[in-house]
Amino acid sequence: MFAVGVALAVAVLLGRLLSNRLGVPDAAVYVLIGAAAGLLPGLGRPELSPELVLLLFLPPLLYYAAFFSDPRETVDHLVPVIGQAFGLVLATAAAAAATLLALFPDVGWAAAIAFGAAIAPPDPVAATTVLQKAGAPSRLVTVLEGEGLVNDGVALSLFAMAVASVGTQQSAGSATVGALVEVGGGIGAGLLVGFAVTWLRGRIRDGPSHVVLSLVTPFIAFVPAYLLHASGVLATVTAAVWQSTRGRGLVAPTARVQTETFWRVLNTLLVALLFVLLGIQVPAMVEVVNDYSVATLALASLALVTVTVLVRMGWALFIQPVLARLPSREEAVVSMPRAERLVLGWCGPRGPVSLAVIMSIPVLTPSGAPFPRRDLLLFLTMVIVLATLVGQVMPLSALLRRLRLSPGERERTEGLRARRATVDAALRELDGMTAEERRDTAGTEAMRQVFELRRDRLRGLLDNESDGRADTEAPEDDQALRLRLLRAERDALHRLYGRGEISGRTNLEISQELDLDETRLRGGH
Known part of the structure; x- marks a missing residue:
């Protein structure tokens, strides 16, 4: 166990150094280093249980993304954000599920939709980092960040309902009631936790206590909601947004500096650790999918990567202009130029949330049967994440220069x-x-x-x-x-x-x- 811990620490540090030197996305380097570590003789492969990934990694990752977002700007760009976060997530999930079923019919609709929901929400962090460094218009960054604030909740609510339906028969009525409980319960739990934590923050004076309180907040929002079959994702995001808008001013500047610095470091470590751990699982995943031919795996990977990229690109280029024409408040409608929509459509790399979600798929269904092709779904998700991270993030600066997109004076x-x-x-x-x-x-x-x-x-x-x-x-x-x-x-x-x-x-x-x-x-x- 000690050797595994040392290997993880070395992999995280080495990955950070190499990614900065080579200009390659951090995640791709972490996975490759983890895969190399997984091949070392004598190094045990830590088993990642679905519950561990779901309860340990997901809450702080979601909390960090939501806390440092700007809800006001999300509202100002409401039409494109809602279109990307709701319509595009559902369209991507449906297209990915249909593609998977066409290749592997025995997976079943419920498991296919669960897979589609896991890979549907893109991770805006890698793309927005490049956009900010390259000097892209802030509207692009705002829409991407606003989309990321909502799409995880939409995708994970769909994922939870799909996983619960695998191997069971659910009526449309029960599915609708379940969705209402997921959404309403999650938002309600998040508001309750956000209000309680804000009250506590106003009465705490020392910085370390604020850091500890902020650390436990995503877990006390996520875990009870999850256990009550409400949306832990929406609970965590709601609590984080409430803290960002209501609680930040209650904290002394010194405590704010300490807390926000802690969260930036923690987020970096969690993302790195998740990708390294995934890389360590790669040899085992390859062994498990040995039953599939190389041609089958290559065809499935290419088809799913193509579908996820094209659906997003088509949505940004053709659906967003239609949505902008819908009746709405004038300040909430943003008619983006075609060049900006093209970049918006290209900025769809999948990231740690997709990995954490797909790795949380249970080994057994509610009926006790093995989850259909679970190992194959994990393998395909890993391929999609790496392909989109490398293939979409690395050419982004060149695309901005080609389109001559830059902020105004x-x-x-x-x-x-x-x-x-x-x-x-x-x-x-x-x-x-x-x-x-x-x-x-x-x-x-x-x-x-x-x-x-x-x-x-x-x-x-x-x-x-x-x-x-x-x-x-x-x-x-x-x-x-x-x-x-x-x-x-x-x-x-x-x-x-x-x-x-x-x-x-x-x-x-x-x-x-x-x-x-x-x-x-x-x-x-």
């Missing part, structure tokens, strides 16, 4: 304008303090010079349409004054976000910078 300078607004707010606060005290103290004058220098640099950067932030730090001998100015900056930032003048991403980025400033001023306490 207002979007490029959004962060600079927000930072300048916070600096102006701090200077107004200084002027107000000087007027109240009827004198200029040495600390006030020094601080005014610091902020004026920062404002001048931001003005120059805006004139040059480049990005950056002044690195000048406030003197540390006047902590109370600097903290007051930080509050003024933070209030100005909140007003900008509340009026919709900046995006949630810019708001979070600058808010974290202000939190770091306050953490340094307080000495990390």
